[in-house]
Amino acid sequence: MSAGFTGQVALDGPSGTGKSSVARAVASRLGAAYLDTGAMYRAATVAVLDAGVDPEDAEAVAAVVAAARIEVGTAADTELVEVDGVDVAVRIRGAEVTRAVSAVSAVPSVRRRLVDQQRALVSAADAVVVEGRDIGTVVLPDATLKVYLTAAPEARAQRRAAQLGLTTPQEIAELAADLRRRDEYDSSRADSPLRPAEDAVVVDSTHLDREGVVDRVVELALSTVGAGT
Ligand SMILES: Nc1ncnc2c1ncn2[C@@H]1O[C@H](COP(=O)(O)OP(=O)(O)O)[C@@H](O)[C@H]1O
Numbered sequence: 001m002s003a004g005f006t007g008q009v010a011l012d013g014p015s016g017t018g019k020s021s022v023a024r025a026v027a028s029r030l031g032a033a034y035l036d037t038g039a040m041y042r043a044a045t046v047a048v049l050d051a052g053v054d055p056e057d058a059e060a061v062a063a064v065v066a067a068a069r070i071e072v073g074t075a076a077d078t079e080l081v082e083v084d085g086v087d088v089a090v091r092i093r094g095a096e097v098t099r100a101v102s103a104v105s106a107v108p109s110v111r112r113r114l115v116d117q118q119r120a121l122v123s124a125a126d127a128v129v130v131e132g133r134d135i136g137t138v139v140l141p142d143a144t145l146k147v148y149l150t151a152a153p154e155a156r157a158q159r160r161a162a163q164l165g166l167t168t169p170q171e172i173a174e175l176a177a178d179l180r181r182r183d184e185y186d187s188s189r190a191d192s193p194l195r196p197a198e199d200a201v202v203v204d205s206t207h208l209d210r211e212g213v214v215d216r217v218v219e220l221a222l223s224t225v226g227a228g229t
């Protein structure tokens, strides 16, 4: 269903705030394409791990990613993620990739390459929802709408634990520690750190359910229709 929205919705924020699930649902509601840029950094990380390279070795990481063919789909209802023609859609969500992805995504040449690819994918769509960490600040500074999703750390850890089926206090404590570590890494890196764009609308999802967040973002997107933006 096309609701009349054209343009780009940038959805940024830390892990577990609901970006992926909200971005997909918003894209379906708006009849828009959808791009998960985190999936691209995760796919690059698969290439690095498969090459046997230390994710902290920036030079070696840069060389591996420069040679890898990373492909992602832009349909809201399917997940296509490939590295050199191999389907890695399930593997990119595994713990090994999650542990290494912040280091890989901090390498400037990796970012340049993937940002170029993201802009090319976005330019092919009349309407698109793009989620990540630097979409409003770097990838699409002129996006039609920028939303920065936040949520309390406990809510984020609980959501992630439920999603992964983790139940023991130790598993949940480890997951919360991993979220904190990744927040710190992603927010303090020199190149394109995680932060809200100055013109982003901040939406706190701590006390909203997923549908409540989707309604809010769709409403914000539709308010730009005919507004001359
Ligand atoms: N507002 C919300 N309230 C409760 N759970 C949510 C909310 N938004 C998303 N979720 C759930 O939290 C988990 C993490 O969401 P996800 O979209 O993967 O976050 P992110 O992409 O920001 O890491 C998913 O299981 C999702 O269904």
Ligand SMILES: Nc1ccn([C@H]2C[C@H](O)[C@@H](COP(=O)(O)OP(=O)(O)O)O2)c(=O)n1
Binding pocket: 014, 015, 016, 019, 020, 037, 038, 039, 041, 042, 101, 102, 105, 106, 131, 132, 133, 134, 135, 182, 186
């Ligand atoms: N635009 C982006 C998207 C993701 N990243 C990095 C930082 C994140 O820790 C990883 C993984 O992102 P992803 O959105 O898949 O992570 P979560 O699902 O939120 O846990 O990639 C980035 O640096 N820039």
